[in-house]
Amino acid sequence: MAVKPASEHAHWSSRWAFIMAAVGSAVGLGNIWKFPYEANSGGGGAFVLIYLGFVFLIGVPLLVAELSLGRRGQLSPIRSMEKVAKEEGRRTAWSLIGWSGVIGSFIVISYYSVVGGWTLSYMIQTVLGNLQGITGEEAVAGFDALVTNPWMPLVWHGLFMGITVGIVLRGIEGGLEKAVTLLMPALFILLIGMVIYAGVTGDFAAAVSFLFQPDWSKLDADVILSALGQSFFSLSLAQGSIMVYGSYLTRQVKVGKAAVTIAAADSGVALLAGLAIFPIVFAYGLTPGKEEGLVFQTLPIAFGQMTGGVVIGTLFFGLLTVAAITSAISLLEPSVSYLAETDKFGRKKAAFIMGGAAFAFGSFSSLGYGILSDVTIFGQSIIGFKTYLTNNLMMPMAGLFTALFVGWFVSRKAMMDELAMEEPWFRVWYFLVRFICPTAIAVIFYHVVIGF
Numbered sequence: 001m002a003v004k005p006a007s008e009h010a011h012w013s014s015r016w017a018f019i020m021a022a023v024g025s026a027v028g029l030g031n032i033w034k035f036p037y038e039a040n041s042g043g044g045g046a047f048v049l050i051y052l053g054f055v056f057l058i059g060v061p062l063l064v065a066e067l068s069l070g071r072r073g074q075l076s077p078i079r080s081m082e083k084v085a086k087e088e089g090r091r092t093a094w095s096l097i098g099w100s101g102v103i104g105s106f107i108v109i110s111y112y113s114v115v116g117g118w119t120l121s122y123m124i125q126t127v128l129g130n131l132q133g134i135t136g137e138e139a140v141a142g143f144d145a146l147v148t149n150p151w152m153p154l155v156w157h158g159l160f161m162g163i164t165v166g167i168v169l170r171g172i173e174g175g176l177e178k179a180v181t182l183l184m185p186a187l188f189i190l191l192i193g194m195v196i197y198a199g200v201t202g203d204f205a206a207a208v209s210f211l212f213q214p215d216w217s218k219l220d221a222d223v224i225l226s227a228l229g230q231s232f233f234s235l236s237l238a239q240g241s242i243m244v245y246g247s248y249l250t251r252q253v254k255v256g257k258a259a260v261t262i263a264a265a266d267s268g269v270a271l272l273a274g275l276a277i278f279p280i281v282f283a284y285g286l287t288p289g290k291e292e293g294l295v296f297q298t299l300p301i302a303f304g305q306m307t308g309g310v311v312i313g314t315l316f317f318g319l320l321t322v323a324a325i326t327s328a329i330s331l332l333e334p335s336v337s338y339l340a341e342t343d344k345f346g347r348k349k350a351a352f353i354m355g356g357a358a359f360a361f362g363s364f365s366s367l368g369y370g371i372l373s374d375v376t377i378f379g380q381s382i383i384g385f386k387t388y389l390t391n392n393l394m395m396p397m398a399g400l401f402t403a404l405f406v407g408w409f410v411s412r413k414a415m416m417d418e419l420a421m422e423e424p425w426f427r428v429w430y431f432l433v434r435f436i437c438p439t440a441i442a443v444i445f446y447h448v449v450i451g452f
């Protein structure tokens with residue numbers, strides 16, 4: 001299989017398009033569905049503070065590293081890593097970072113699309129007014145009925161994957177860019193609207209103190225690892241998404257500034273999502289669920305009771321769906337780009353093959369709450385196992401090796417040249433990526449996975 005030359009590799013048509021795509025990748029179910037309940041079980045403010053620390057001290061330097069590796073390679077993550085390693089006179093085994101990214105993003109999209117399917121289904125349910133006046137028990141039962149149904153979850157999963165494939169097969173300028181430049185501004189407007197609504201009608205003060213007042217007693221190694229995992233997941237790090245988006249960058253874009261913008265937008269959205277959700281939850285006297293149910297079981301009760309709940313509920317689930325789709329395309333892109341850059345597959349064929357494979361692989365997750373609920377892998381549910389494997393093992397590992405590679409195996413001069421950062425920022429970044437990122441990841445990883 002011959003590989004098309006890097007000169008044929010696509011590029012973003014503008015810096016704005018790239019920023020929207022990267023923010024679109026970062027902002028997803030992780031921010032709106034996961035962050036609020038992770039924050040809740042991690043002790044509110046304590047989790048949030050640690051999370052923000054990870055985002056800026058570890059996440060941003062790694063974003064910079066991944067974006068610049070992709071841009072330097074101008075190929076899909078696997079081949080970019082191989083190329084940069086060769087240029088630097090290093091072993092091509094470093095391309096394993098690329099492999100881990102491509103395989104990891106494939107695993108994530110296979111279950112991400114399942115949850116994406118649930119959001120689609122909830123959006124339709126709210127539009128139809130089916131959530132009107134539901135009680136707490138009905139909300140719980142409604143969610144259970146959806147996820148345990150023997151075939152419905154598959155339909156929604158397939159529909160969500162179909163939308164994702166439909167965008168990815170149209171390519172960078174024609175597909176990804178068009179989608180994100182339309183959807184991301186819409187998402188921001190919806191979110192701000194939701195926060196204002198929650199601020200006016202909900203218990204804003206309770207939400208603020210819940211999110212920002214640290215309860216340090218809840219803090220333990222597990223919470224710290226989950227804050228690290230959440231920051232990686234939310235920034236789309238160490239799974240190929242950011243590297244592949246970096247490969248579509250032109251030399252003009254300043255990677256450092258872009259990384260800070262992406263991280264700020266991503267954590268801003270996570271916090272705003274908390275400020276949109278918790279005031280409503282508290283105002284209706286509900287207890288925020290610690291698990292997945294927060295968005296799918298608790299919020300619908302509030303939407304079902306409030307005046308205008310059909311509109312607000314539809315907007316909310318619309319927002320969640322949009323966020324999920326712009327992330328899903330970045331999860332499919334790493335593997336699609338790998339196939340599409342060979343002369344054997346066009347982009348269309350590659351998108352169908354990978355999307356189809358991810359759908360099939362994800363169908364086990366899709367049914368994992370229903371007919372396959374007895375299936376466990378190492379004592380975990382199918383989605384639980386995939387999440388553990390990617391978030392707790394593959395992402396920290398790939399992040400660790402990315403930092404080591406860029407910090408110790410690529411020449412300082414090459415990085416300076418690639419980043420074109422002003423001093424002292426280059427030195428700050430270099431220090432973080434050489435010393436702080438690898439140490440912090442290794443320590444946390446050791447404590448949680450290997451034990452004390």
Ligand code: TRP
Binds near residue numbers: 031240330
């Ligand atoms: N960041 C997205 C979210 O918060 C999900 C996502 C997209 C992702 N690409 C990724 C997670 C790559 C890990 C790795 O929902």
